[in-house]
Amino acid sequence: MKLALTYFNFPFWRAEVSRLALHLGGIPFEDIRPDRDQWMALKASGTLPYGQLPVLDVDGVRYAQTGAIARFCGQLSGLYPTSDPIAALRVDELLDAATEINYELYPTMRVKDPEEKLAMRQALGREQIPRWLTAIETRLLDNETQAYFVGTQMTVADLAIWRLIAWFTSGILDGVPTDLVDKHPALKAHHAAIDADPRIRAWMESHYPSK
Known part of the structure; x- marks a missing residue:
């Protein structure tokens, strides 16, 4: 599974929770941190499901929303209770x-x-x-x-x-x-x-x- 997580280069909880979950779980991922120009180009591209960050690409398919991404990354890393x-x-x-x-x-x-x-x-x-x-x-x-x-x-x-x-x-x-x-x-x-x-x-x- 190829993962790429995109969010700005600061530790705001909306993305840091997922970055850290993957890191702590030893899950390889591409950590993409766009600068302002890259963000504007990304926003104009029409490829963001809701026009916002963070987004997570899983095998080339893009997903969005902080909670959904956090739960998914938590499940992969063992930081989300899947059996309870x-x-x-x-x-x-x-x-x-x-x-x-x-x-x-x-x-x-x-x-x-x-x-x-x-x-x-x-x-x-x-x-x-x-x-x-x-x-x-x-x-x-x-x-x-x-x-x-x-x-x-x-x-x-x-x-x-x-x-x-x-x-x-x-x-x-x-x-x-x-x-x-x-x-x-x-x-x-x-x-x-x-x-x-x-x-x-x-x-x-x-x-x-x-x-």
């Missing part, structure tokens, strides 16, 4: 929650006025994002071990939430406090543990030396 429907449901729920949080922030990306954008993000940082973090942390605490979100082994849900939290704490989102996760100790500990995994650390240091 309830565990799979819990993983899917967390992937969808991460997507919903993105939807909360997307409108701010289109605002050109800096003050308006800042005010919108400050409101999100006071209200919606803390509510989401509380809900996600509750799911972590519901698990039999707080080392992972589902079961006793890492899944793509752990990778997704790890990168989502990194996005919030990076300072990239002006107006969103970088210390939001401090009020959620279990979630903060989970993030730190995933981030410290030697395999993940090696990947991050080789692909994003400044992260």
Whole structure:
């Protein structure tokens, strides 16, 4: 099976979850990271199923949507529970929650006025994002071990939430406090543990030396 995963050259959860799943599973894949000109050409080509990235090519056939790609890559790599429907449901729920949080922030990306954008993000940082973090942390605490979100082994849900939290704490989102996760100790500990995994650390240091 020949795989090619296409997304921009930064560790946003929407693609990094699948990149890392394949890497951790030892699954060979072509890691395509288009620059701006390449992205514009790709978008104009009409070959993107929904006009968006990421996309995954499997033996020359192109597939899209973050959750679908993450589940597929998770199944290939052993990071998705294929034999336990309830565990799979819990993983899917967390992937969808991460997507919903993105939807909360997307409108701010289109605002050109800096003050308006800042005010919108400050409101999100006071209200919606803390509510989401509380809900996600509750799911972590519901698990039999707080080392992972589902079961006793890492899944793509752990990778997704790890990168989502990194996005919030990076300072990239002006107006969103970088210390939001401090009020959620279990979630903060989970993030730190995933981030410290030697395999993940090696990947991050080789692909994003400044992260």
